[in-house]
Amino acid sequence: MARITSIAFATILFNFLAVALAKAIPQVSHDVIIVGGGPAGLSALSGLSRVKRKAIMFDSQEYRNAPTRNMHDVIGNDGTPPAVFRGLAREQISKYKTATMVNATVQSVTPVHDEGYFRVTADGKEYTGRSVILGTGLVDILPSTPGMTDAWGKGMYWCPWCDGYEHRDQPLGILGPLRDAYSSVIEVRHLNTDVVIYANGTENDEEKAVLNKKYPGWDKVLEAYNVTINNASITSIERLRNGSVANDPKEDLQFDQFRIHFADNSTAVRNALFLNAPTVQRSHIPSQLGLGMADKKIVVGSKFNTTLPGVYAIGDANNDGSTNVPHAMYSGKGAAVKIHVALAHEESAAAISKRGLEKGAWRSIGDDLEALWKRAQSV
Ligand SMILES: Cc1cc2nc3c(=O)[nH]c(=O)nc-3n(C[C@H](O)[C@H](O)[C@H](O)COP(=O)(O)OP(=O)(O)OC[C@H]3O[C@@H](n4cnc5c(N)ncnc54)[C@H](O)[C@@H]3O)c2cc1C
Ligand SMILES: *[C@@H]1O[C@H](CO)[C@@H](O)[C@H](O)[C@H]1NC(C)=O
Ligand SMILES: *[C@@H]1O[C@H](CO)[C@@H](O)[C@H](O)[C@H]1NC(C)=O
Ligand SMILES: *[C@@H]1O[C@H](CO)[C@@H](O)[C@H](O)[C@H]1NC(C)=O
């Protein structure tokens, strides 16, 4: 072999190490670690399993739609109870040998920056993955008013597509604040014509100014639709009828009924209630990872990638502007495809660099790196 200078050797060694370090596939327990087992996480697990990716899904089982009787507007599963839907998904996914489902809470996700993988702890055990998917969902913050939790998802709803059809043409109450109540009127008017706003003391100049700016003529619309505003302070919601038992399954009608109690001792009766509750992230993991957030949602790019490379966010938790089961499934599937392809590109690069080292670099610099190093030192 021709004599080589130490500078030339150092260059070769540097290039060798650069290629080896950049392209090596980290030794990990799983290709992908999924946090959350709602429709988003399940969909991601399905997509990864179909291409034999070794994936593990952790689920603490606090589902956003747990309070609802039936899941709607999910074609092929319209009206299926959410738990039945998830159970069917789990049963179908369980046949894939590379898929693992664990009922446990993920405590932490830590990027191992130099190595390009993630350490995940759940139930006191440690797992490692090349990518992490967060399908960790949201929590609805209900007003503390007594009766709210009983009503939520069972005659009181926030989305017309969820339970609106089962309460169509029934007397509906929209619970304040006033600034949100107007857009709710616009959303539900096609389903309910007997609508009253219960503004809970928010019929004030500030709220009106917001509406005047955003929806000029809003008050005229309310007048045209005969929607009145009741400004009394709400003290409690009392259930008078239970649509779980009082219903007409043939006509898809549920006959819930509520009495709203006010601070001035007046009351009002409505068959369904509409509430826009604020939401927050279910999980502390997004903030623990320091992910970019907007409006309390995880910021994602078009590949469902977050601001931290290797971490993806799907379902309600992300900020792509949609919170429903079809979106959870679409984004879970989307992330599975993007991750599989990204990992496959990493593997293809590693395949070339390995072969390059075997057939190219190794041949040119000799098989025995140590001997070469000694020789280089002696020149
Ligand atoms: C009352 C109600 C009724 C609804 N009805 C409908 C409907 O009819 N049709 C429809 O399309 N949508 C409906 N929705 C919306 C629907 O619930 C959500 O869009 C959907 O659940 C989002 O799925 P997801 O997988 O993103 O989140 P989720 O279903 O909330 O699942 C998130 C999962 O992540 C888990 N998790 C969080 N942190 C961790 C952690 N650290 N470790 C492990 N697991 C963790 C949680 O425990 C949970 O199991 C309804 C919502 C509500 C509130
Ligand atoms: C995890 O929870 C699901 C849904 O409740 C259940 O079907 C399954 O049996 C649980 N798995 C284990 C290992 O307990
Ligand atoms: C009504 O307003 C009070 C006081 O602001 C608040 O505590 C309560 O949660 C509100 N209730 C509803 C149903 O909005
Ligand atoms: C609505 O109630 C609030 C709080 O009690 C009060 O400040 C406001 O003046 C009321 N609005 C109207 C139109 O009465």
Ligand SMILES: *[C@@H]1O[C@H](CO)[C@@H](O)[C@H](O)[C@H]1NC(C)=O
């Ligand atoms: C308007 O609504 C009120 C109840 O809020 C009702 O008593 C009245 O009959 C309605 N008027 C019309 C024209 O629909």
Ligand SMILES: *[C@@H]1O[C@H](CO)[C@@H](O)[C@H](O)[C@H]1NC(C)=O
């Ligand atoms: C409504 O009926 C269902 C079904 O019988 C029952 O499980 C539930 O507890 C009832 N809810 C209330 C508030 O009575």
Ligand SMILES: *[C@@H]1O[C@H](CO)[C@@H](O)[C@H](O)[C@H]1NC(C)=O
């Ligand atoms: C409401 O009713 C309670 C109990 O009957 C009474 O003590 C209270 O003074 C009433 N409040 C108003 C505003 O009428």
Ligand SMILES: *[C@@H]1O[C@H](CO)[C@@H](O)[C@H](O)[C@H]1NC(C)=O
């Ligand atoms: C997502 O990936 C794109 C393309 O690689 C990148 O430009 C973007 O910064 C990433 N993150 C987010 C949150 O968009």
